[in-house]
Amino acid sequence: MSDAILSLKNVATDIAQYHILHDVSFDVPRGKVTMLLGRNGAGKTTTLRTVMGLWAARAGQVMFNGEDIAAQPPARIARKGLAIVPEDMGIFGDLTVQENMALAAVSGPIAADRLELIFTAFPPLKTFWDMPAGNLSGGQKQMLAVARAMAEDRQLYLIDEPSKGLAPAIVSTLVWAMKSLKGAGASILMVEQNFAMARALGDYAAVMDDGRIVWTGTMDELANDTALQENLMGLSMEVA
Amino acid sequence: MSQAPDHAPTMQRLNLVQRITPFVPALLVPLIALLGLLFIPSGSSWLTLTVSGLAMGMMIFIMAAGLTLIFGLMDVINFGHGAFISVGAFVGVTVLLLVPGMTAAPSVGLNLVAVGLAVIAAMLATGVMGVVFERVIVRPVYGAHLKQILITVGGLIVIEQLIHVFWGPDEIFLTRPETLKGAITFAGAALEKYRLLAVGVGLVVFLAMRHVLRHTKLGLIVRAGVENGEMVQALGYDIKRVFVLVFVAGSALAGLGGVMWALYQEVITAHMGGQMLILVFIVIIIGGLGSVEGCFIGALMVGLLQNYTAFLVPKLALVSNIGLMMLILMWRPQGMIPVVKAK
Ligand SMILES: Nc1ncnc2c1ncn2[C@@H]1O[C@H](COP(=O)(O)OP(=O)(O)OP(=O)(O)O)[C@@H](O)[C@H]1O
Numbered sequence: 001m002s003d004a005i006l007s008l009k010n011v012a013t014d015i016a017q018y019h020i021l022h023d024v025s026f027d028v029p030r031g032k033v034t035m036l037l038g039r040n041g042a043g044k045t046t047t048l049r050t051v052m053g054l055w056a057a058r059a060g061q062v063m064f065n066g067e068d069i070a071a072q073p074p075a076r077i078a079r080k081g082l083a084i085v086p087e088d089m090g091i092f093g094d095l096t097v098q099e100n101m102a103l104a105a106v107s108g109p110i111a112a113d114r115l116e117l118i119f120t121a122f123p124p125l126k127t128f129w130d131m132p133a134g135n136l137s138g139g140q141k142q143m144l145a146v147a148r149a150m151a152e153d154r155q156l157y158l159i160d161e162p163s164k165g166l167a168p169a170i171v172s173t174l175v176w177a178m179k180s181l182k183g184a185g186a187s188i189l190m191v192e193q194n195f196a197m198a199r200a201l202g203d204y205a206a207v208m209d210d211g212r213i214v215w216t217g218t219m220d221e222l223a224n225d226t227a228l229q230e231n232l233m234g235l236s237m238e239v240a
Numbered sequence: 241m242s243q244a245p246d247h248a249p250t251m252q253r254l255n256l257v258q259r260i261t262p263f264v265p266a267l268l269v270p271l272i273a274l275l276g277l278l279f280i281p282s283g284s285s286w287l288t289l290t291v292s293g294l295a296m297g298m299m300i301f302i303m304a305a306g307l308t309l310i311f312g313l314m315d316v317i318n319f320g321h322g323a324f325i326s327v328g329a330f331v332g333v334t335v336l337l338l339v340p341g342m343t344a345a346p347s348v349g350l351n352l353v354a355v356g357l358a359v360i361a362a363m364l365a366t367g368v369m370g371v372v373f374e375r376v377i378v379r380p381v382y383g384a385h386l387k388q389i390l391i392t393v394g395g396l397i398v399i400e401q402l403i404h405v406f407w408g409p410d411e412i413f414l415t416r417p418e419t420l421k422g423a424i425t426f427a428g429a430a431l432e433k434y435r436l437l438a439v440g441v442g443l444v445v446f447l448a449m450r451h452v453l454r455h456t457k458l459g460l461i462v463r464a465g466v467e468n469g470e471m472v473q474a475l476g477y478d479i480k481r482v483f484v485l486v487f488v489a490g491s492a493l494a495g496l497g498g499v500m501w502a503l504y505q506e507v508i509t510a511h512m513g514g515q516m517l518i519l520v521f522i523v524i525i526i527g528g529l530g531s532v533e534g535c536f537i538g539a540l541m542v543g544l545l546q547n548y549t550a551f552l553v554p555k556l557a558l559v560s561n562i563g564l565m566m567l568i569l570m571w572r573p574q575g576m577i578p579v580v581k582a583k
């Protein structure tokens with residue numbers, strides 16, 4: 001692909017003595033949403049964590065804007081313009097919602113209009129602004145995790161299963177939030193099991209299995225080809 | 241645009257127990273004081289002992305506050321912390337002995353300047369030591385508790401021996417500056433002036449730490465880092481640098497605690513810090529590892545209990561604190577104010 005914001009080249013990652021990622025190569029096109037799909041345990045989360053520097057790649061390159069960030073510490077990677085919404089959400093439960101948001105805004109207080117936008121999308125965050133985030137419900141924590149990534153402009157968002165445990169009404173809010181990120185010019189690499197959401201958001205897709213990329217292409221191709229889905233992921237995803 | 245539904249919480253009145261629960265740890269301090277009042281026959285002795293217990297608690301808190309954050313933030317067990325207490329005491333006392341004119345003068349101002357100089361020198365020395373200690377001794381053993389214990393105990397012993405080299409093997413006696421000697425009488429009880437000062441300094445240190453932790457970005461990073469250091473890094477903060485800062489600040493506080501303890505005991509030895517470590521560890525364990533507020537409450541409880549039992553049954557003073565630790569851990573295995581760790 002000509003303009004990839006992120007490009008993994010033959011990335012291999014070990015966790016302790018286990019080889020988890022074997023030879024992962026794919027591109028994330030700039031300004032687009034790329035869905036990372038695959039069975040449970042395929043290595044999707046590990047891939048996102050490797051990009052963020054939370055696991056160290058044993059081999060290969062992670063090219064971000066043309067620079068290999070594979071050996072860099074996570075804080076430095078974040079400062080280059082990446083943000084992660086981790087699978088476990090990474091909420092600071094002892095801190096208030098407000099403090100969680102304040103931390104997410106690395107370079108200064110959150111702009112008022114941005115905060116307004118976040119509150120409009122996720123009203124519970126406003127309601128519980130001064131409460132310890134640990135008291136939020138699971139779905140509200142997920143909202144906070146996404147809102148945190150939205151606190152500042154980032155170039156690339158790594159988002160791990162944001163719809164997990166969310167009611168359908170909120171999933172649509174999430175879709176809207178992602179679209180607004182994309183609309184602002186950001187690129188997104190997202191793991192998502194909810195196919196309606198994947199379909200609604202994805203421009204491109206990469207499918208993993210057993211620590212390898214087994215297919216890449218456009219979301220439309222994948223969505224329209226049930227046989228391919230069966231073949232790649234062992235399930236066919238009903239097109240909503 | 242779609243919106244996530246907002247469920248306005250319907251507030252229900254909490255019952256008494258629910259309302260009190262968050263304050264239970266803090267309420268244990270007056271509870272211990274009340275228990276003391278029950279057992280100690282005279283009110284004036286009780287007041288004297290209470291002030292003395294609070295003073296001791298404050299000093300233990302100052303020594304322990306850094307250590308609890310050092311553990312909370314990077315999971316580092318540092319027995320070398322005791323060395324900072326001793327070095328702080330020796331440096332501070334050396335400064336005090338250098339300015340006999342100021343300490344002997346019957347002037348509050350001059351006395352406080354002398355103590356201030358001693359404190360600054362001690363904190364500078366232990367702060368610098370902290371930088372070196374973190375770099376040379378702690379950094380190579382991140383994540384390995386057994387190695388941390390072995391190598392930091394080694395560091396403690398080496399520094400104690402270095403104190404012998406620089407200051408000689410004998411204990412050094414000192415007297416408090418003129419105006420900090422003696423006691424005032426309040427409600428028939430003799431309250432030593434120095435202990436009152438120590439209570440004041442301890443309170444100031446606690447409130448300052450609380451302010452930094454609650455109301456500054458650095459404080460937020462530290463609190464978040466105690467919970468989930470990985471996420472703090474993923475947000476873009478270099479937690480190792482923050483840790484070095486905390487380590488150095490904690491070391492300097494230990495130095496301050498050392499000077500204060502020296503003036504309290506009026507004698508210093510190279511081993512004083514190592515000996516204090518027992519109480520320091522009890523305090524941070526019952527407080528909840530990583531919790532400055534828990535550490536503060538725990539220190540006051542330990543200080544009070546230590547003084548009451550030393551008065552009533554001298555032989556049980558330390559045992560009583562170990563008993564207190566066991567009771568608290570049976571009630572809350574993670575300490576009074578447990579820090580929720582990610583994973
Ligand atoms: N901390 C760890 N230690 C050991 N193995 C791990 C660890 N984390 C993940 N793995 C293993 O790595 C493999 C890939 O895990 P990963 O979390 O990346 O899968 P995933 O594709 O995100 O799955 P899911 O859809 O269930 O979230 C799994 O086999 C898992 O057991």
Ligand SMILES: [Mg+2]
Pocket residue numbers: 044045046087160
């Ligand atoms: Mg996963």
